[in-house]
Amino acid sequence: MKKTIVITGMTSGIGKALAEHFAKKQETVIGVARSAHRLEDIKTMIKAKYNVEIQTIVADFTSFDAMQKAIHQIKTEYAKGIDVLINNAATVPQKKRLTEDGFEWQYQVNHLAVAYFTLELYPLLKVRNGYVITTGSDAHTRARFDVEDIEAVKRYQAFRSYCRTKLYNLMFNLALSQKKEFSKVRFYTVHPGRVKTEIGTKDTSFIYKLFWRLFTRKGYDPNDTVDTYDFLVYQKNHPAPYFHLRKAHNYLIDADDTHHQDLLYQKTLKDIAAWR
Numbered sequence: 001m002k003k004t005i006v007i008t009g010m011t012s013g014i015g016k017a018l019a020e021h022f023a024k025k026q027e028t029v030i031g032v033a034r035s036a037h038r039l040e041d042i043k044t045m046i047k048a049k050y051n052v053e054i055q056t057i058v059a060d061f062t063s064f065d066a067m068q069k070a071i072h073q074i075k076t077e078y079a080k081g082i083d084v085l086i087n088n089a090a091t092v093p094q095k096k097r098l099t100e101d102g103f104e105w106q107y108q109v110n111h112l113a114v115a116y117f118t119l120e121l122y123p124l125l126k127v128r129n130g131y132v133i134t135t136g137s138d139a140h141t142r143a144r145f146d147v148e149d150i151e152a153v154k155r156y157q158a159f160r161s162y163c164r165t166k167l168y169n170l171m172f173n174l175a176l177s178q179k180k181e182f183s184k185v186r187f188y189t190v191h192p193g194r195v196k197t198e199i200g201t202k203d204t205s206f207i208y209k210l211f212w213r214l215f216t217r218k219g220y221d222p223n224d225t226v227d228t229y230d231f232l233v234y235q236k237n238h239p240a241p242y243f244h245l246r247k248a249h250n251y252l253i254d255a256d257d258t259h260h261q262d263l264l265y266q267k268t269l270k271d272i273a274a275w276r
């Protein structure tokens with residue numbers, strides 16, 4: 001049976017490669033991202049290359065109202081269930097900014113949005129005993145959980161906040177994996193490796209752009225990363241929570257701290273409560 005796969009951040013880098021990969025396999029792909037014209041371009045490219053229609057939904061994750069509309073559309077059109085949610089969108093803006101909802105930008109886009117899509121789409125995933133796969137990063141190993149500053153708003157430093165949100169991606173999935181009420185779905189986090197994408201060139205300084213291009217010069221092509229997602233989607237029920245290059249991968253032991261997981265979970269529920 002055809003799988004229904006929701007991919008966030010589908011307009012460049014890893015998300016674009018994933019959309020192309022699963023569309024080529026004739027799966028039903030629903031791409032969610034902030035740029036209408038980039039979504040349209042990818043839809044047209046996939047139609048031309050594979051003669052497959054993918055669905056695109058515009059939503060900027062700096063707006064919970066926009067995310068709520070996107071989720072409502074998915075719930076209405078795919079009421080029979082979805083098989084996979086790939087939480088992939090993320091950003092590393094250099095300057096500290098707040099979203100229209102009043103949260104630190106990365107905290108909302110990289111973490112709250114992931115939690116919101118996961119929790120809201122859980123009922124659809126449950127129907128199919130589906131999977132949540134979040135694109136995390138080994139950058140999480142540089143982060144520490146700060147009970148006093150979970151949102152990481154004190155002394156904002158772009159990469160520091162990014163590392164924390166990537167730790168939250170893993171911790172949130174680990175937390176849900178242990179809850180009985182989420183036992184019908186499997187939660188995985190993937191470290192894609194160092195990948196030649198645009199992420200370090202968006203909302204960053206000239207110097208940082210230069211650094212990112214040098215840093216990723218010998219990195220993976222985004223198409224090289226899809227194998228791990230493919231493996232998790234089609235070769236069922238791996239017990240490990242964190243993957244890299246199709247293999248279980250070590251992660252920061254602190255992520256297993258159940259007290260911190262619970263603090264993160266409770267704060268997240270509180271922060272997204274107004275839109276549920």
Ligand SMILES: NC(=O)c1ccc[n+]([C@@H]2O[C@H](COP(=O)([O-])OP(=O)(O)OC[C@H]3O[C@@H](n4cnc5c(N)ncnc54)[C@H](OP(=O)(O)O)[C@@H]3O)[C@@H](O)[C@H]2O)c1
Pocket residue numbers: 008009010011012013014015032033034035038059060061062087088089090091109135136137138191192193194195196197198199200202216219
């Ligand atoms: N590249 C690496 O070396 C690397 C390493 C480890 C982990 N990762 C992870 O891989 C994932 C994909 O990143 P990438 O490297 O492929 O970067 P990318 O090419 O910049 O892709 C990021 C995607 O997220 C979307 N996005 C950004 N801000 C958004 C917002 N406010 N609302 C909705 N969508 C938004 C982008 O949309 P636009 O096209 O409009 O910008 C794009 O589709 C991220 O989770 C990242 O943390 C990347």
